[in-house]
Amino acid sequence: MKKIWIFVILAALLIDSTVSAGDSEGKGMQTPKSSDSVAASRSTSNKAEGVELNLNYIDAPLLDIVWCGDDDKQREGKETLFVLTNKGTVYNSNDLGKTWNKLRETFLKTGKKNATDVDNVYRFYHLTFELIFWSFI
């Protein structure tokens, strides 16, 4: 009798896990994920047909796409792509568009650093000029 109950419980677990797997592969629609870089993204896959579809939302209409890297690297799966939106925002992905990074922070950081360097150079020359000028007077 015990053996029969164990069999029934095992069968029930097996059926439950099969149904769950079927749900995730068949429907495959995951809830949209939100992140700092991309407003929201969702993916769906249909392994039976060998097609994987990723939907990603960007902040404005798409203006340009650039695939970066040479062909050899792309075959190894190291491909990177950049996307430019109508708003001037640049996103990049290193995994065939599955995940995206917004490059705004990088641009702002390097741009600000450059601006600060220019300011410092200007201030240095300005100060040197003033010192020389006043030393002659």
Added chain:
Amino acid sequence: MLQSPVDANMIIFLGSTGVNWITEDCGSNIRVINSGRKIKEFLFHPSERNWMLASSYTTCDDFDDEPCKIYKELYVSQDLCETWQFLEDYVIQFSW
């Protein structure tokens, strides 16, 4: 976004406010281009990796004691945007 015809890992990002960026490794490292002027157009050399042409419009700040004139100037860099040499003014179009 402009990709180099010689090096597929090199991309230039032209900014709208006069600050521009370049990456030589597909975005792993991005640095600001040293131009000193607001770049209007940009052109890679078809075979020389580090050569590029850039055009820029004059601004009224460029003229101290004379009337302001707005026209396009052409610059060339042969060291990956580190230094720029003035080539020509009153340029309409250009190519390598």
